[in-house]
Amino acid sequence: xxxxxxMKIEYRPIGVVHSPFKKRDGMPIQPAGxxxxxxxxxxxxxxxxxxxxxEGFSHIFLIYHLHKxxxxxxxxxxxxxxxxxxxxxxxAPRRPNPIGLSVVRLVGREDAILHVENLDILDGTxxxxxxxxxxxxxxxxxxxxxxxxxxxxxxxxARGDSRFT
Amino acid sequence: xxxxxxMKIEYRPIGVVHSPFKKRDGMPIQPAGxxxxxxxxxxxxxxxxxxxxxEGFSHIFLIYHLHKxxxxxxxxxxxxxxxxxxxxxxxAPRRPNPIGLSVVRLVGREDAILHVENLDILDGTxxxxxxxxxxxxxxxxxxxxxxxxxxxxxxxxARGDSRFT
Numbered sequence: 390x391x392x393x394x395x396m397k398i399e400y401r402p403i404g405v406v407h408s409p410f411k412k413r414d415g416m417p418i419q420p421a422g423x424x425x426x427x428x429x430x431x432x433x434x435x436x437x438x439x440x441x442x443x444e445g446f447s448h449i450f451l452i453y454h455l456h457k458x459x460x461x462x463x464x465x466x467x468x469x470x471x472x473x474x475x476x477x478x479x480x481a482p483r484r485p486n487p488i489g490l491s492v493v494r495l496v497g498r499e500d501a502i503l504h505v506e507n508l509d510i511l512d513g514t515x516x517x518x519x520x521x522x523x524x525x526x527x528x529x530x531x532x533x534x535x536x537x538x539x540x541x542x543x544x545x546x547a548r549g550d551s552r553f554t
Numbered sequence: 555x556x557x558x559x560x561m562k563i564e565y566r567p568i569g570v571v572h573s574p575f576k577k578r579d580g581m582p583i584q585p586a587g588x589x590x591x592x593x594x595x596x597x598x599x600x601x602x603x604x605x606x607x608x609e610g611f612s613h614i615f616l617i618y619h620l621h622k623x624x625x626x627x628x629x630x631x632x633x634x635x636x637x638x639x640x641x642x643x644x645x646a647p648r649r650p651n652p653i654g655l656s657v658v659r660l661v662g663r664e665d666a667i668l669h670v671e672n673l674d675i676l677d678g679t680x681x682x683x684x685x686x687x688x689x690x691x692x693x694x695x696x697x698x699x700x701x702x703x704x705x706x707x708x709x710x711x712a713r714g715d716s717r718f719t
Contacts, residue, residue, distance in 0.1 A: 392640070393567045393680060394599070398650040409666075433558070436650055438628040441640030445700020452617070452653055454563050461603050463603040475606030477684040485601055486565040486682045488617055492694050502597075515558060515678045519642040519650045523699045527692075529657050534688045535610025 402515035403439075404432040404501075405451065413457060423509035428495070430503040430516060432510050437501040440519075444498045448522035449505075454515045455487035468539045479536060486541065488515070491523050568604075569597040569666075571618065573673050578622060581676065589675035592661070595668040595681060602666040605684075609663040613687035614670075617681045620652035634705045643700060654679070657687050667714035 397499065408428035410416045417423040432440060443449065464473045465481040475485055487520040573593035575581045582588040595616065608614065629638045630646040641649055658670040674704060 394712075396680060397565055398565045398567070398680065398682070400565070400653070402558045402561055402563070403650050405558055436628065436642075438680065439641040439650070440643070441629065442701055443578035443640055445698055445703075446643065447697040447699075448694045450655065452651075463601065464606065475608055476604040477601075478605070478607035478611065478686055480685060484683060485568050485604070486617075488565070488653075488683045490615065490617065490685060492692070494694075515561060515563065515567075517563070518649060518653045520645055520655060520701060521643055521702065522694060522696065523702050524696050525699070525702075527657070527686060529613045529659075529689075529692075531687065531689050532612040533610055534612075534690070535686060536607055537686065537688050537690075538610075552637055 395522055400454075400517055402433070402454070402517065403436045404430055404512045404516040406430055406451070406512065406514040406516055407506070408510050408512045410511050413511060417509045423507050425506060426508045426510040427504070427506050428510075430505055432501040432516075433504070434501060439501045440503075442500065443503070443521070444495065446495055446521040446523075448492055449495050450520040450522055451491045451493055451510065451516060452518040452520070453489045453491075453510060455484070455489045455545055456488040456513070456515055457511060458482040458484070461467065461485050461487070472536070474536055486519070491499065565682055567598070567619070567682065568601045569595055569681040571595055571616070571673070571675045571677065571679040571681055573675050573677045575676050582674045588672050590671060591673045592669070592671050593673040593675070595670055597666040597668070597681070599666060600633045605663065605666065605668075608668070608684065608686070609660065611644075611660055611686040611688075613657055614660050615685040615687055616656045616658060616675065616681060617683040617685070618654045618675060619677070619682055620654045621680055622648070622676060623647040623652040624647070626650050626652070633700055637701070638700055650689060653682070
């Protein structure tokens with residue numbers, strides 16, 4: 390599919406994320422670590438009309454540009470692991486297309502400002518899209534969670550052991 | 555944040571989706587309608603190394619460019635509804651940045667070809683990113699699903715009534 394290699398896809402931010410995370414250092418490395426973190430999503434006025442009815446949803450997907458991610462690596466050692474993994478098997482930010490995906494709780498909307506919770510996004514991040522999160526469509530029963538499952542199990546085991554030493 | 559208005563974000567496809575859906579007509583309008591539909595995702599050779607360890611996951615997110623979507627509307631009447639909604643409160647394709655998001659079941663990997671199931675993506679769609687779907691991170695207990703919940707309830711009620719007429 391060499392006709393695709395030169396294809397360029399151009400997007401423009403529809404808004405910007407305001408969060409307490411001013412630097413990548415100290416940011417939550419798992420969405421669970423963002424539990425309760427509040428912030429706002431500012432939608433630019435020309436896109437405001439697209440927000441209608443969004444407040445009916447308790448959770449929304451935010452799709453954003455990881456603007457501080459320069460270049461990419463196809464192999465990364467994830468924060469949760471000590472072994473090199475393929476970047477597409479991780480949530481690491483240095484991806485060929487640095488697109489971020491988060492589900493946040495939508496606490497409320499004031500005009501073009503969304504008040505959100507469980508925010509794990511860097512302050513100033515350009516927003517690309519918003520979609521409603523719907524359990525009926527977005528909850529999938531998984532059988533395997535690869536290296537992440539293994540890493541969590543090992544973490545649990547390690548904690549379990551240390552309680553008896 | 556007017557400094558953002560002129561910002562252009564440029565991505566390149568990392569691969570292409572091969573699916574039985576050659577035209578938008580007749581495509582599943584809900585992910586549930588794609589249950590069992592099989593297809594492949596071809597990753598371009600320069601990104602192949604990023605796939606390592608992906609086969610450990612039973613489900614993956616595909617993030618893609620809705621290449622057949624020309625222009626956008628901020629208000630749309632979703633397939634599931636009869637009322638105009640804000641586009642960001644829907645999954646409609648005519649979005650300011652036409653980015654699609656699907657969770658598919660990863661059946662297997664042969665080198666740079668992913669065999670997937672529950673595919674609701676048009677044949678020839680340029681792929682932007684892959685992320686592992688992990689229940690521990692990606693399942694969120696929702697309280698409200700806005701107009702979608704209402705539409706489903708009404709559909710259920712309508713069916714319920716018709717059984718007694």
